[in-house]
Amino acid sequence: MAVNGSHLLNVYRHRLIFQGHNAFKKLTYSPCKTLASFEHGHSLISGKGEGSLKKTPSPYHPHLGSPVLSSVRTSSTVALTSSRLTSLTRGPYSVVNDEDIQFFNKVLEGRVITDKDELESHNTDWLKTVKGNSQVLLRPKTTEEVSAIVKYCHDRYLAVVPQGGNTGLVGGSVPVFDEVIISTQLMNNIISINPVSGALICQAGCILETLDSHVQEHGLTMPLDLGAKGSCHIGGNVATNAGGIRLLRYGSLHGTVLGLEAVLPDGEIMDCLTPLRKDNTGYDLKQLFIGSEGTLGIITKVSILCPQKPNAVCVALLGCESFQKVLDIFVACKSHLGEIMSAFEFMDSQTMQLVKENLSMTSPLVDYPFYTLVECSGSNGTHDEEKLTKMLQAVMDDGAALDGTVATDSTKIYNIWALRESCASALMKDGYNYKYDVSLPLEHFYTLAEVMRERVKNHAIRTVAYGHVGDGNLHLNFTTAEYCPATMALIEPFIYDWVAKHRGSISAEHGLGFKKRQFIYHSKTPSAVALMATIKKAVDPRGIMNPYKVLPEVTNGENES
Amino acid sequence: MAVNGSHLLNVYRHRLIFQGHNAFKKLTYSPCKTLASFEHGHSLISGKGEGSLKKTPSPYHPHLGSPVLSSVRTSSTVALTSSRLTSLTRGPYSVVNDEDIQFFNKVLEGRVITDKDELESHNTDWLKTVKGNSQVLLRPKTTEEVSAIVKYCHDRYLAVVPQGGNTGLVGGSVPVFDEVIISTQLMNNIISINPVSGALICQAGCILETLDSHVQEHGLTMPLDLGAKGSCHIGGNVATNAGGIRLLRYGSLHGTVLGLEAVLPDGEIMDCLTPLRKDNTGYDLKQLFIGSEGTLGIITKVSILCPQKPNAVCVALLGCESFQKVLDIFVACKSHLGEIMSAFEFMDSQTMQLVKENLSMTSPLVDYPFYTLVECSGSNGTHDEEKLTKMLQAVMDDGAALDGTVATDSTKIYNIWALRESCASALMKDGYNYKYDVSLPLEHFYTLAEVMRERVKNHAIRTVAYGHVGDGNLHLNFTTAEYCPATMALIEPFIYDWVAKHRGSISAEHGLGFKKRQFIYHSKTPSAVALMATIKKAVDPRGIMNPYKVLPEVTNGENES
Structure with missing residues (x-):
């Protein structure tokens, strides 16, 4: 047969x-x-x-x-978010002073960056659309170091922004004002891999591609794969609930992450780093951190189930x-x-x-x-x-x-x-990118691209659509040479209204970060947003953990893109 | 080849x-x-x-x-939990009065049960090990009805216990004292099924087996399957993060549940009932309810991804x-x-x-x-x-x-x-069951059964072990004709200490419910339990939603089994 x-x-x-x-x-x-010799x-x-x-x-x-990209836009040509969006109010946080730097240096000898040039790329998002003005970048190596500096920031009322590979597309991993940047760059140890169960345990700063190479040696594969794999950190992947091309097969990180360790906004270490596939003892706290974009704590270690290669x-x-x-x-x-x-x-x-x-x-x-x-x-x-x-x-x-x-x-x-x-990458060569990452029921999936192309017409260099049909996830992009308010006005909020009307999600996998948080109500009900705020308040009562992200600013309706 | x-x-x-x-x-x-003619x-x-x-x-x-089972233990022979565990303190909740019954009758015409005989099986767990003393069972048909009665209970300070198929094994779905029972029995409508995406949306009271039959007609299968499928409700499955035999293939409910609707402890309806596979707009609130065993709200509708049959x-x-x-x-x-x-x-x-x-x-x-x-x-x-x-x-x-x-x-x-x-079922015929459902690293998986068999010896009719090796999930069971404190003393807390020492979970899929909540620290750190308590307090400040479950009673170390 x-x-x-x-x-x-x-x-x-x-x-x-x-x-x-x-x-x-x-x-x-x-x-x-021309690009083949990249370091x-x-x-x-x-x-x-x-x-x-x-x-x-x-x-x-x-x-x-x-x-090639830098010929179009460089970090230094990006305007400060705080000066571009003047109605945005800085939270009542303390300002980093010499004493603070002294403390950080005591905990993280030689891993406290205050050099303006070095800070530049950490203050600016990859798309070069938003830019913060942080004066200090901290590079801890251990969970205990993260705990010590977060506890200090909490007590001193200093706002912090966790940063992984800084490959996010919604401005979630860069400061909006002068938040202290805590980078997971040096937290890149692979702790253990069990080839029988497939459980990998590693620090949050491990690069996804490095992990994939590592687990392949044990006959396994990472359950996620995405364009940024050469730079993105697994901690950032988990914090943003990254999707990518393997989601169709292996499901979301909510299913494949087995456990994690995180430092809470008061510096407390929450250890839920189990390598077990099943554990129904109490609330599954790790789920709260998956996709909360660093607003509830800093993920320091991850345990993840790797399928057979x-x-x-x-x-x-x-x-x-x-x-x-x-x-x-x-x-x-x-x-x-x-x-x-x-x-x-x-x-x-x-x-x-x-x-x-x-x-x-x-x-x-x-x-x-x-x-x-x-x-x-x-x-x-x-x-x-x-x-x-x-x-x-x-x-x-x-x-x-x-x-x-x-x-x-x-x-x-x-x-x-x-x-x-x-x-x-190809889009970036046009200049400014207007990126939309939506979920839609399949019957409306491509209609949005047609509607928007007709609407934007020649106000964009191009309107392109691609994505993960298997997950109902459309990536719709517009480009102009430089940021153009007229083009933006044609796109937003129309596109979000259209998606909401067709029962889609305005952010399928990119998250809300800073740039899309004001549009949360297009995909979530007021009672759901209120519950999120309740949880944020309970976990981070001082609000120091990645402020201005995910949850909408109540008094500010300004478009933050 | x-x-x-x-x-x-x-x-x-x-x-x-x-x-x-x-x-x-x-x-x-x-x-x-002898059993073939069961109705x-x-x-x-x-x-x-x-x-x-x-x-x-x-x-x-x-x-x-x-x-057959009833010849061994019947609901009426089970002692009231509150009289058996005298050190347990009833919360300061109101007691249901005639006015309350009147209100319930107004909202749920003819679906307010106060008959003692009818209440009996809803007050007693399936294992016949714990028994509450509720005076009223409510059977809403719609989310709005659930919302109305929960809001009323919240304002009146009446404690409630959500109940699905009452097939749980840790006493999580029956009252401990006189909590109002809210059953999802009549909430059994299948709302929609999309054969292309595989998304099923239904009310929480749908029986798992019925859903499986239904989706099979569309070429799909439910992503979970378990022994109780003929009685258990999908809402209860989600509330307890049920595992079962298909988890190895399709993953946990944290990955397959797409969305849900729940009534919060103040009666507010939280609608996160998306049929979309990807939605990264804000915290993934549904995750909080998956596995929280009815302590944060009552799940009223579920959207779940059904794989190809x-x-x-x-x-x-x-x-x-x-x-x-x-x-x-x-x-x-x-x-x-x-x-x-x-x-x-x-x-x-x-x-x-x-x-x-x-x-x-x-x-x-x-x-x-x-x-x-x-x-x-x-x-x-x-x-x-x-x-x-x-x-x-x-x-x-x-x-x-x-x-x-x-x-x-x-x-x-x-x-x-x-x-x-x-x-x-076979175990039940021996009499009293001491059920343990643990996760262990595979290298220690069966050792526990050997250790316990040697320890318990002839203090049990039998010691049997079976389970889901693929998930590291061992079901270890002991039986005696009647509950025997001496046998229990040999088993607990030794078994939990052993599991904790070998980095396992004391409840892989059954949850903690009422019977195991005091052992949460064997699998979770104090900071994790503290964060759970923070969340419970934030979502349910009055503590009316399924009290005495999941989270440990701080002042009571008594064994609740």
Whole structure:
């Protein structure tokens, strides 16, 4: 009864380019040479194929302070948030003085940064849209050090902002005024890994990609993967409930984080760092910290469940004529691929145009209105290929897919993923980015892009849509050379109203941070927001922990983007 | 390169009994006739095989008020908790009066129960170990009705206890004194199901098994499954963060619950009932309610992600000579079965003896010290069978498994699962049950059973161990004819100390409820418990919501079991 996978693939070879079997003639993509020598270049997709992928330099990493990006916007050209939004009021916190610096130096010998130049990049967000004016950056190495400095700040009534890789997109990890920055940069020890249970325990400052490489040596994989993996810290991932491309397969961090340790706003250490998969003793406190964006405490250690590393990965890129066809392919994938589907992404034609124009990348397919990227990963490559073949047969037969290319070897897989994962960096080359990350019921999913494109018209260089269809998560982006209030006025609050009207979420995975907190009511009811405020007040009565973030400022309706 | 599954299965057929292919000669198990005519008989394992399973009567359902069980312990023979634990102090709540009943009757015409006989079973827990003395049971149908009565109770300072299917094992869903019982029994509407996204929205009183049947019609399955599925309510499942046999595959409710609606202790309705998979707008409040055992509010509606229903299910029961071999098989399963492993359970020989003796069940295998039950479910039966065959080849070759039987058709699968899932009911036939549900690192997993068996010796009728090895979750049980303080003194607090010393959790999935709350410090640090108390105080300042549960009574160290 078994269907011969190779046979079926041959049937479709006249239309599909099966990269693992054929020479990949159509694909001329090569890493962008001008960026190839980046000092910290990491692959964004190691972990998707074989280990050798890890050494491939990434041309499109969004967090490298690239010279190309800096030609458009630099930290020093970004206006201070506090001077740009004059109606914003600084909280009644103390101001850091010499005595404070002296104390910090006593606890953190040589790891207290007060140099203006060095502070610059820690004061500015990655998108270069918001900028704080902190005078001091602290780099603790241990939980006890974090506890000591937070307790001091609490008693001195100094506001603090926790910072991981500073790769967030909503201004949540930089100061708004002069908050003390507490960085997890030096808290990067891997503490233990249990290959049988899959539990990894590490400090919060470990870089996601480093962890992925580490657990792969034990036959495991990290349950999350995202574009910023070469820079982002696991503590920041957890604090922001990061999503990414593996969520479809392994679920959210609320399910995969087993335990954590955090320093509370009064300096108390909350140790819930269990490696156990099940523990129903009292409230699951770790959940409060997952996604609270550093407003309830500083995550110092994480225990996370790593799934078995797949033995085989294959990826298909398909072209189709409408978004409805993208959905048809999704339904076919759920049915045919079942448990092996590990990603289902889409890009519209404008997105493909973007990566071609801004990063000189080449698509293996000719132009189509829409592209879907389907990834399978499982324990048996032959089985997976057979399932994928059946799915492809179905979607080519009924016209859902017009063309496609399949990759089973790591370089080809890398090249296909590069198209999808380079979007964020490609956008930055246009200048100012207006980024929207929404969840929508699938029936309204792409309509928002059409509505907004029609509305914004030539007030943006481009309007591009891509995202995680499998999770109902649309990334909608607009670009202009510089920040343009007229464009912004066309976008907001209209876009949030539209999302709310269609029962979506105005922030699927980026969080609210500083920039989107005023829009919380578009996705949450007043009673829910009131309960959040009750919890914030109970856990952080002095309000020193990452102020001006997540929860809306009651008296200030000003747009903070 | 593909291995022929049937060929390999033939190779092992001299040792394995492959039930889907061969006559099942060794297996003489048949449903226990004395119990077959139960009025509410449900299958415990519908959803694991074909739909026809649903009609199979369950001989071992633990929640049917069975005549067999009632011959051992009835509700009326259970002593009132308040008279048994005299040092326990009733909170300063008001006492229900005629005016209150009048108000309740106004809101819930005909759904206010004050009849003593009818109240009896709602005052007593399923294990018949604790009993409250509530004078009134309320049965709302809508969220608004729940809100109205909770608001009234809040203002009148009346304590309440939310109750679902009353299938909990730690006395969390029955009153301790005279709390008003609010039952979700009549809140059983299925609101919507989206077959593409898999999101199910329903009221909290829907029975888990009913939901599973319903979503199966849409090609989906519930992400959780447990012995009490024929009685337990989804609201109770969420409130207690129920685990069960599918957790290994689909993860915990913290990951699969998409949203919920709850009535807060002041009657306010908190609507976080999103069907979206991703929503990072503010604190993820639903997480607070998952596992808080009704102490922070009453869950009224649930939105939950249902995975694709597997096309094929197969089950293997293997006999082995030591617990180490059970672990060896687990490692082999992770490697060979990967994404299709959906359960990995174990029973020791004493457990097999228990179900044979107390429920007249028959094992398809001869006696072994240990048994493992492995379930695979996936989208392609041929592929799954091939993977299972390879795994069996490996574990038979290296001697990890000494014998085994494999089932691919639904009746045979049912029969194998019946052995494992009947344990709880079989135990009840001995008399009083001392139930322990702990998580332990796998290296210490079975040692606890050995240590306790040696310690308790003939002070118990039997000491049996079974559970979810894949989740590190051990169910350890002792039985005596009646409650025996001497036996209890041998078990507690020794068992909790042992678990704490080995970094386990004293309650993996049952929760703390009333009976285990005093032992919270064995699994949680003082700072974590203090933070829980802070949250409880903030959300329920009057303390009316399920008092005497989860959080320890500060001044009372008395054992509450």
